[in-house]
Amino acid sequence: MSNFKPLFTKKYDRTSNVDTPDSLYWKRLGVPTLVKEFGAIDYIDFRPNEPHFFAVTCSVRVQIYNPFTKLVVRNLSRFQENAYGGTFRQDGRLLAAGDQEGHVKLFDPSSKNVLRLFKAHTAPVHRVNFTSDLLNIISCSDDKTVRQWDIGAEKLIHTFTEHEDYVRAGAVNPMSPDIFISGGYDGKVKMYDARSKYISLEVDHGSPVESLLFIPTGSIFISAGSTEVRVWDALSGGRLLSVLSQHHKTVTCLRLGSNGKRVLSGGLDKHVKIYDVGTYETVHTIDFPNAVLSLGVAPNDQSIVTGMVDGMVSIQNMDTPTSENIHSTVRSHKQKMNSKKGDHEIAQYTRPVLLSYDNFLRKYEYGNCLDAVLKKSIVNKTPEVTVSIMQELIHRKGLERALAGRTHSSLYKILRFLCRYIGEHRFSRVLIDVSNILLDAYAESYHGFTDDLCKQFNHLANIVQAEVDLTYEMLEFQGALEMLVLASSVEKSSENIHFVTDSKLSILQSVKAKEASILNV
Incomplete structure (x- = not known):
């Protein structure tokens, strides 16, 4: 039986931290x-x-x-x-x-x-x-x-x-x-x-x-x-x-x-x-x-x-490279060169250590897998891991099973995560799909939820509505900019037309003046 491969966690670019x-x-x-x-x-x-x-x-x-x-x-x-x-x-x-x-x-x-x-x-x-x-x-x-x-x-x-x-x-x-x-x-x-x-x-x-x-x-x-x-x-x-x-x-x-x-x-x-x-x-x-x-x-x-x-x-x-660092770098480089010249190293296979959510994925325990990535340490520091697991569960068609039959406290954690990160452009596509699946799974049970859980659902709806309104505003702004650019290009073309017509009229007038002078002669 082949070994289970750990989940590849997608790396999202952070535009705010660019090294210059x-x-x-x-x-x-x-x-x-x-x-x-x-x-x-x-x-x-x-x-x-x-x-x-x-x-x-x-x-x-x-x-x-x-x-x-x-x-x-x-x-x-x-x-x-x-x-x-x-x-x-x-x-x-x-x-x-x-x-x-x-x-x-x-x-x-x-x-x-x-x-x-x-x-x-x-x-x-x-x-x-x-x-x-x-x-x-x-x-x-x-x-x-x-x-x-x-x-x-x-x-x-x-x-x-x-x-x-x-x-x-x-x-x-x-x-x-x-x-x-x-x-x-x-x-x-x-x-x-x-x-x-x-x-x-x-x-x-x-x-x-x-x-x-x-x-x-x-x-x-x-x-x-x-x-x-x-x-x-x-x-x-x-x-x-x-x-x-x-x-x-x-x-x-x-x-x-x-x-x-x-x-x-x-x-x-x-x-x-x-x-x-x-x-x-x-x-x-x-x-x-x-x-x-x-x-x-x-x-x-x-x-x-x-x-x-x-x-x-x-x-x-200000830190500067010391002589010891330079010598250690040269020494390590020489060791690598010597090993390439004469020695042939045989790589020894080591079984990769699986994380908790990888173990749950391997056993098809999708509910436990989702719980493992909703811990505070992961949600606060590496939310991309949580989003990657949700995306993997969607691909496996196992997210419905992972969300079904949950307690109010576990649902509250999921809703809080969605409210916090659904507005980020890095995660919005995946989290919108997760929100739709969650609403389909618990639409009939909404009236039996506690007040805190209902408030969290309403908060998610308000955040999504705010994102939609912002999108419409940006589209209106884009349309206004396109109209301004188009208007400026039309003005430039009309100026060129006026310039061409004016130049043609001046040429015709000069030709007529020359003809009149010839006739007078």
């Missing part, structure tokens, strides 16, 4: 390591040159971490009150941070000494940035001002007072040391030119601005506020290029990734969205356990660090 080059790339990020800090994480910044340490600004200190050992390398704690916006200079040799007292402090990260102390702000300074020539610092404060400082002379160069509310965001142009922007809670983004001491550009984000970012070319800047990320063209007078509305809560931070080819945004909805700079489309999403307040990306995406509202710091390093 970007998703495969960002999935190489390793398992996050969580580090607990004291208070919400205000700001994270990576050292631009090696070693790529990152600074975490939190509470009354700025701590510098090694992303691979996850240990604190330096602890800058020369603050009396909260520290804000600890940022490395572009050469990695200095670090500046603002504080609750309105001061801007300049540190030497290697010695932890305060090299400069800038005092002029009358309210907390939340963001500081170094200009691209490394000589000046731009500070943004809650006193509604933006100030420019000379690092060497330790003095204030200029104060900009054009904002009408807190200034919590700022960025410097990477191509010009004289151009920088600021964003305030008045919803305005202002661009300054240090040479003229005036505003050269102003755009309205429409909501309090939380973060600003320049694209590496310096011609485009990005603003984040409320649930939107907006892209602006600085060269064309602040023209709005795109509005990205992928977050459903406030966007708190922006960062560049992939050497300027990707933009990352973090928000209070616990997501980090990654956009393509060329198309501004979302290419990947990373989920986190709590609201994201700050974000840092190392050069070449070696590490991504996220700061959350509960004081947790998530550190993820």
Whole structure:
């Protein structure tokens, strides 16, 4: 007697989970390591040159971490009150941070000494940035001002007072040391030119601005506020290029990734969205356990660090092929080649292990087979197995027998499964046939059912009716689109006809004019 072959479970394509080059790339990020800090994480910044340490600004200190050992390398704690916006200079040799007292402090990260102390702000300074020539610092404060400082002379160069509310965001142009922007809670983004001491550009984000970012070319800047990320063209007078509305809560931070080819945004909805700079489309999403307040990306995406509202710091390093993995792969390949050259392996037959529903199918116990695939573990995780069994029972003409003589509780399970999955395009054809067979089997017994079972039957009828209504709406929509396309084609053809007739008339008129001139001669 031949052995029973297990049921082939049909594999259904899930259109929602499509692997793209970007998703495969960002999935190489390793398992996050969580580090607990004291208070919400205000700001994270990576050292631009090696070693790529990152600074975490939190509470009354700025701590510098090694992303691979996850240990604190330096602890800058020369603050009396909260520290804000600890940022490395572009050469990695200095670090500046603002504080609750309105001061801007300049540190030497290697010695932890305060090299400069800038005092002029009358309210907390939340963001500081170094200009691209490394000589000046731009500070943004809650006193509604933006100030420019000379690092060497330790003095204030200029104060900009054009904002009408807190200034919590700022960025410097990477191509010009004289151009920088600021964003305030008045919803305005202002661009300054240090040479003229005036505003050269102003755009309205429409909501309090939380973060600003320049694209590496310096011609485009990005603003984040409320649930939107907006892209602006600085060269064309602040023209709005795109509005990205992928977050459903406030966007708190922006960062560049992939050497300027990707933009990352973090928000209070616990997501980090990654956009393509060329198309501004979302290419990947990373989920986190709590609201994201700050974000840092190392050069070449070696590490991504996220700061959350509960004081947790998530550190993820990009996985790269190690030498051990390479050697093991080469070794296994050599073993396969050697076995192909000289050894002849005889495959030993092993009887396949049958699952419970396969055993019931082999014994023609169709009722038990259906019960086996209606368990919660199968229905919730692999509903395609349940649908495959139902389809196999229909082919064997055994579904009527499997559905007959059931208790109210078992019928309730079947109806709940149908209500849950009959609307999915992957399963709808099979489940419609199952529903028809079920209704034929229990049509005469409907009045004897319990109230819960009757409600479930009615719920199934409502779901089917809703699907039918949606189908009719889609057909109407398709017809309307076809009429629009047809109308546009008719208009184009009529325009061509008018053009041809007009050209013919002009030719006839020119011929007649020539004939008249000849006759006159």
